């Protein structure tokens with residue numbers, strides 16, 4: 001019989017994209033969010049899109065979201081993408097602050113102890129995408145993945161450094177600067193190519209240096225969205241950006257371009273905040289799009 005602790009270990013879902021393997025590591029399990037908390041819309045609009053239920057919205061029009069990271073295995077490299085919120089961090093928001101979750105234990109159970117990670121990629125530098133960059137040891141923030149190169153987009157780094165909100169300043173101080181100080185950061189361009197299979201693609205709007213993480217192998221394609229799209233409902237409503245998107249007009253343009261391309265290429269879309277099934281494909285529907293389970 002499973003103990004309760006074992007029972008709570010999430011499923012380490014995996015996808016194969018040609019020769020590449022992607023593993024999902026969930027930090028915060030699926031939660032229901034009244035849409036107005038993140039978006040300038042209400043539950044009625046979500047209820048109107050019946051296709052969102054039951055996977056992406058509930059009967060009350062609340063959005064279903066998660067916080068999760070992906071590990072890419074490509075050409076001998078283990079690449080951590082968007083390492084979530086982290087533990088012990090001073091943040092505004094009850095869901096985010098001073099967490100003490102088992103993310104690293106789960107990561108190790110999935111086959112990726114911290115020291116095995118070779119590269120860390122962040123789609124952008126908001127607090128829920130960089131948290132496990134560091135962990136608190138004896139009162140100091142030290143790099144969690146001490147054998148890794150951490151690649152930050154230069155534009156994104158400059159922007160993160162200049163932000164003045166409480167969460168942005170705290171995030172820079174505890175999750176970004178310590179990586180620079182340890183000499184593990186590399187500032188790269190927003191179209192940086194890691195190898196033949198994995199590269200960044202600029203997707204500005206949510207933040208100026210936001211990138212998606214793209215995979216191509218054996219004729220198959222996948223893309224990790226970061227916050228370029230938060231929820232599949234935005235396939236039906238591509239011109240709805242969150243309150244937290246810095247340049248909403250640009251975010252909408254970027255999202256439309258992404259949906260057009262993902263639909264044409266039938267890429268596997270791995271939504272950074274999408275709940276199970278997390279990986280979807282995009283199809284056209286009337287004047288917009290929908291996401292469907294592959």
Ligand SMILES: [Zn+2]
Nearest residue numbers: 126128129227
């Ligand atoms: Zn996010």
